[in-house]
Amino acid sequence: MAKILAAVCRAFREPLSIEEIDIRAPEGREVEVSLAACAICASDLAFINGAWDTDLPMVFGHEAAGRITGLGPGVTGFSLGDPVIVTLIRSCSQCASCGSGRPVSCSDVPGVRPALTGPSGEPMGQGMATGAFAEKVVVDQSQIAKVPADMDLTVASLLSCGVITGIGAVVNSAGLRPGEDAVVIGAGGVGLNTVQGARIAGARRVVALDLSEAKLAAAREMGATDTVRADQGDPAAAVHQILGRGADAVFVTVGAPAVYESAIGHLAASGRLVAVGMPPAGAEIHYGPDLLAYYGQKIIGSRMGDTVLARDIPWLVDLYAQGRLELDALISKRWAFDEINAAIADTQSGSARRNVLVF
Numbered sequence: 329m330a331k332i333l334a335a336v337c338r339a340f341r342e343p344l345s346i347e348e349i350d351i352r353a354p355e356g357r358e359v360e361v362s363l364a365a366c367a368i369c370a371s372d373l374a375f376i377n378g379a380w381d382t383d384l385p386m387v388f389g390h391e392a393a394g395r396i397t398g399l400g401p402g403v404t405g406f407s408l409g410d411p412v413i414v415t416l417i418r419s420c421s422q423c424a425s426c427g428s429g430r431p432v433s434c435s436d437v438p439g440v441r442p443a444l445t446g447p448s449g450e451p452m453g454q455g456m457a458t459g460a461f462a463e464k465v466v467v468d469q470s471q472i473a474k475v476p477a478d479m480d481l482t483v484a485s486l487l488s489c490g491v492i493t494g495i496g497a498v499v500n501s502a503g504l505r506p507g508e509d510a511v512v513i514g515a516g517g518v519g520l521n522t523v524q525g526a527r528i529a530g531a532r533r534v535v536a537l538d539l540s541e542a543k544l545a546a547a548r549e550m551g552a553t554d555t556v557r558a559d560q561g562d563p564a565a566a567v568h569q570i571l572g573r574g575a576d577a578v579f580v581t582v583g584a585p586a587v588y589e590s591a592i593g594h595l596a597a598s599g600r601l602v603a604v605g606m607p608p609a610g611a612e613i614h615y616g617p618d619l620l621a622y623y624g625q626k627i628i629g630s631r632m633g634d635t636v637l638a639r640d641i642p643w644l645v646d647l648y649a650q651g652r653l654e655l656d657a658l659i660s661k662r663w664a665f666d667e668i669n670a671a672i673a674d675t676q677s678g679s680a681r682r683n684v685l686v687f
Contacts, residue, residue, distance in 0.1 A: 329353075334444070334462035335668045336452065338385045340378035343669045344461065349387075349452060350445040351462075353398060357438070357469045359406060360398030361414055364481035365662075366460040367391040367684045368675045369489050370516065371606065374583070375455055376672070379608040386453040387444060389461030390416040391489035393481040394687075396472075403469050411481060412472040413488040413641065416456040417632055419470045429639075431470065432632045438468050461668065463687055473641040476649075482662060482684055483655045487644055489632070490682060491655070494521025494581065496633015496640065497604045498529050502577045506530030511567055511575040511594045513558070514582035515543035517658065517682045518604060520550045522579045524653060527551030535567055535575070546681060550654060564593035574599055583607040589614065597623040604630050662686045 332351050335344040354360045372388045374380060392414040396406055406412070418438060419431035426434050443466035444452040444459060459465055475484045494517075498504045510526040512519050515538040526534040527550070536547035537558040544555040556566045568574060574596030580588055583605040592601055592615060620627070633640075647653035660680040663671040671683045 332463040354400040358400040363394035387459035388455035390458040392460035393485040473637040495525035497630040498525030500634035501630035508576035515547040519581035
């Protein structure tokens with residue numbers, strides 16, 4: 329066991345407590361990664377605020393990057409010192425889903441043996457099988473991907489969730505083709521990357537919707553051709569006027585059920601509604617299946633952008649190196665680890681693109 333500092337959630341909707349806890353050595357296919365940075369994602373905040381059932385105490389955080397400092401005996405393809413991103417995508421690499429290029433839908437996800445122990449010897453959970461609000465993590469080797477040695481790991485951490493979720497929703501889940509039109513509802517961290525994905529995929533028009541002028545301005549920076557205030561007038565009518573028709577793909581990047589209900593009004597015939605944002609557990613929405621069938625429209629769920637780490641991370645790193653993928657401008661502020669509660673509060677205010685903890 330080694331001693332590390334971690335930000336522990338002991339009660340929902342309460343500040344995290346920074347504690348010294350124990351982390352065991354990696355076993356089997358596991359790796360130990362000493363973290364350089366961890367971004368704060370809306371999913372972490374949802375868990376911390378009790379939106380989804382989970383046992384406490386728990387260490388959340390899942391959008392991270394660092395260097396490998398420990399290897400289990402079953403690890404292949406990685407070495408001590410490798411710079412890597414750390415994700416929540418955990419897969420067996422052997423089942424039918426993994427074999428067909430869908431590791432996010434792995435049907436035989438490796439079990440998680442607790443790696444963290446609290447000050448009183450109690451087992452401590454790793455949120456989303458990661459637990460990256462801590463100085464180190466022990467995760468399955470399927471959860472990491474190498475990045476270049478000269479890449480800023482603070483920037484690289486963004487590739488672990490927000491970037492792959494947004495861009496992957498466009499490229500992998502929706503299969504957006506050059507010349508098609510896209511609507512992105514929500515211009516937060518994931519939404520901005522969805523906008524980038526539509527630009528990279530060659531969309532004719534990319535229309536971003538949000539309640540905030542500042543976020544719409546950020547969407548234009550990332551490649552939105554048009555923006556619409558979602559709380560003014562008739563947003564669907566505005567989208568149809570801009571495009572001359574409905575959109576080929578509408579991406580909902582916020583977890584609000586009411587937004588999902590209205591989003592279908594932006595679609596063209598044969599369009600795809602892509603569900604990216606996660607509503608609270610138990611939320612329900614209602615669509616008329618007769619209209620879906622008549623117009624040939626589709627509803628597609630996109631988990632982590634249907635990402636394949638070994639395929640998509642090298643591609644995205646190369647786009648970044650070429651200047652075709654913006655990462656640096658996504659970081660609102662770098663925070664010291666002991667400022668985590670202030671960073672969370674700032675993220676919850678809705679003004680941040682991405683706040684990143686730096687170890």
